[in-house]
Amino acid sequence: MTYTHEVGERLRRVRVDRGLSLQDVERRSEGRWKAAVIGSYERGDRNITATRLLELAEFYGVAPGEVLPGEAQVRHPDETVGIVLDLERLDALGERWRALRRYCESIQVQRGDFNRRVLSVRGDDLRALAVIQDVGPDELLEQLRELGVVQEA
Secondary structure (H helix, E strand, C coil): CCHHHHHHHHHHHHHHHCCCCHHHHHHHCCCCCCHHHHHHHHHCCCCCCHHHHHHHHHHHCCCHHHHCCCCCCCCCHHHHCCEEEEHHHHHHCCHHHHHHHHHHHHHHHHHCCCCCCEEECCHHHHHHHHHHHCCCHHHHHHHHHHCCCEEEC
């Protein structure tokens, strides 16, 4: 099963747990979230961007980690301490990694962190970044290590 399908299953579970139908979501969001689009995300027929995934989690009133696959806490907070991404190295990797780099920039803006060379990554950040690359968090971390993007403290 792909990560996209796992995300879809998680989205459906969160929606159903809240007692919402697809039509309820469309109605309560005043059309912002179309029933057909949410359904295609849930079936894994359509990729969801990390930004849209985070927005949907907010709409459902849940932490981003609740709509991402895996256990409620895939990583404990202290397991992600020391994971730092070399953003200059990430830039040099080319187009395949461009969306991931843009999301890193949005994290920096949200945190008010204007050091453009490195980014400390938290557990939820890592899972959101993994969604962008359509892999699991552990696989993404392994790929980034192999590419020399991860600087471990």
